[in-house]
Amino acid sequence: GEEKAVFEIPEHYYPDKYKAVTTTIANRFGDDAGRSIPVRNIALPNLSLPMELPYNEQFSLFIPKHRSMAGKLIDIFMNMRDVEDLQSVCSFCQLRINPYMFNYCLSVAILHRPDTKGINIPTFAETFPDKFMDPKVFRKAREVSNVVTSGNRLPVTIPVNYTANDSEPEQRVAYFREDIGINLHHWHWHLVYPFDSADRSIVNKDRRGELFYYMHQQIIARYNMERMCNGLGRVVRYMNFREPIAEGYFPKLDSQVASRAWPPRFADTTIRDLDRPVDLIRADVSQLETWRDRFIQAIESLSITLPNGRQVPLDEERGIDQLGNMMESSIISPNRQYYGDFHNMGHVFISYSHDPDHRHLEQFGVMGDSATAMRDPVFYRWHSYIDDLFQLYKYKLSPYTDDKLDFAGIRVSSISLEGAAGNNTIGTFWELSTVDLARGLDFTPRGSVLARFTHLQHQEFNYVIEVNNTSGQGAMGTVRIFMAPTTNENGEPLSFDEQRRAMVELDKFTTGLRPGNNTIRHRSIDSSVTIPYERTFRDQSARPGDPGTTEAADFDFCGCGWPHHMLVPKGTAQGYPVVLFAMVSNWNEDRVEQDLVGSCNDAASYCGIRDRKYPDRRAMGFPFDRPAPHANTLSDFLRPNMAIQECSIRFTDTTRPRQQRR
Ligand code: CUO
DSSP: OOOOEEEEOOGGGSOHHHHTTOSOOOOTTOOSOOEEEEOOOOOOOOOTTGGGSOTTSOOOTTSHHHHHHHHHHHHHHHTOSSHHHHHHHHHHHTTTSOHHHHHHHHHHHHHHOGGGTTOOOOOHHHHOGGGTSOTHHHHHHHHHHHHSOGGGOOOEEOOSSOSOOTTSGGGGGHHHHTOHHHHHHHHHHHHHSOSOOSSHHHHOOTTHHHHHHHHHHHHHHHHHHHHHHTTOOOOOOOOOTTSOBOOOBOOOOEETTTTEEOOOBOTTBOOOOEEEGGGTEEEOHHHHHHHHHHHHHHHHHTEEEOTTSOEEEOOTTTHHHHHHHHHHTOTTOTTHHHHTTHHHHHHHHHHTTTOTTOTTOOOOOGGGOTTTGGGSHHHHHHHHHHHHHHHHHHHHSOOOOHHHHOOTTEEEEEEEEEETTOTTEEEEEEEEEEEEOGGGSSSOOSSOOEEEEEEEEEOOEEEEEEEEEOSSSOEEEEEEEEEEESBOTTSOBOOHHHHHHTOEEEEEEEEEEOSEEEEEEEEGGGOSSEEOHHHHHTOTTOOTTSTTOOOGGGHHHHTOSEEGGGSSOOOBTTOEEEEEEEEEEEHHHHOOOOOOTTSOOTTHHHHOOTTSOOSOOSOTTTTSSSOOTTOSSHHHHOOTTEEEEEEEEEEEEEEEEOOOOO
């Protein structure tokens, strides 16, 4: 294995209780002793604010008090002179600062400091595996690592379907909600796009408000298709805050840091006014309603009220981006005082619905943490409502005209799929994979402790697109590929408007088009939406430079991306019918002039590109982000540069061990 380092930490950095023990303690980021690295002795910055959060407590960015402590700590990390000073202050923080907050703030700093882009940090599932899996695993891991020497250990198995049984219909999509890769993606996305920071530039990224809308809209579209594959109806919006939430959720996660179980939410819980001095939270449910009404008012009038009382129009170019920042809300909201913090506080109200006044001394539920929120059925009900509010705005826009949709001289004659499951069919199955828990356990095992888990997988396939370029000269196009269900939960055909909102982006790429006929073949594994399995889990056995791995320098931003194993929904045993859509749009109207060399840019659709603009000038979700009232069906909407194909997703209920793609 790789050599691990021990950091020699100045003695006065240790909290008093450790001073007697030793002058070197293995750093959390290294274990087996190898090299020894002296840590620079520096004049330490004032850490009293972030140290106010007790070491053994939960941490949530949604809690204003935690947010300001984290903001301060990020600021400290960002302002350290160089990497050695940063390392020094980190070694001081490690034994004093709440580990969740420390990990978050350091990750944000590493991601945004120009001099730390080459630094490698462990994937979050390894640092805090307790946020992603059944705690029984850790007890077994402890047994295994105490009894068995490193080379002979069998992996610990993480059970499937451990949070409920078949009496709970929602359990049919638990494999989606509780997928480790999906939850890692969501955590990463919010790490890359924080909504708050003392340093505005960390928040103020190109089109981040629009991306907040789009990435979450796509989660809902994907989840709805997944539900329909499992005989469930589309998710019901959570929009009446005075009515109980029908779905309960019992996460069965333990926090190793806080030595507590994550609290459940019982079925039919109603959110209540919050008064939790410990978190500096005091908020009434009516506040949510007020913010919501103001948001709707802005859309109805197509204008935003600024803090000075002036009205500015919501224009076509920037409207959705501003609304995204208002809704989330982020510190670049045009008027946070007035439009408030609707979406974030929705998470907070729901996550404290079991103990709104802290009388039971309980922490927040899974909705209070971006690493765990997607496990809970209510996440989708809340975000479905959020999406509906954004759609109110999209309905205000005039439909795309022919000149926006067409690409003169370019005809797409067909799109099809070729793959192992047969043409126009995608095969899905369960796959058994392995993750290393060693770094995240609250004891220090020698060597790795592997855990096995089951997740959805699909057979890889190719898109084959036939394009005829009749313009008489070479051209550049952007290929946009989407998939949608064809019928609703009752088996009736979807209207165009329902279907466009159900469109799931599968891929987007640029292609050259010679005059005459072109056959474009594109691999599913190269999707602009997903990152490969190895990147999601940063496979321990992989070395930089191996196929499927990435340079360490790119890791952190590159950790954002929909997990490839969840590219397509599960389908059904008989074959779930979907429609595949391809469009080739004019690259001259899509392109953004920028240098992409060395940037991690292969999951840009939902994650953007580090330090760059979003690499597509069109509205996110184009051409389906706007209604087209004159189209009753998808066929009505088609132009010559678009094509569709009926396809089928066929699920086989077998579990296969993951094969290394080497
Ligand atoms: Cu990602 Cu609500 O924004 O969880």
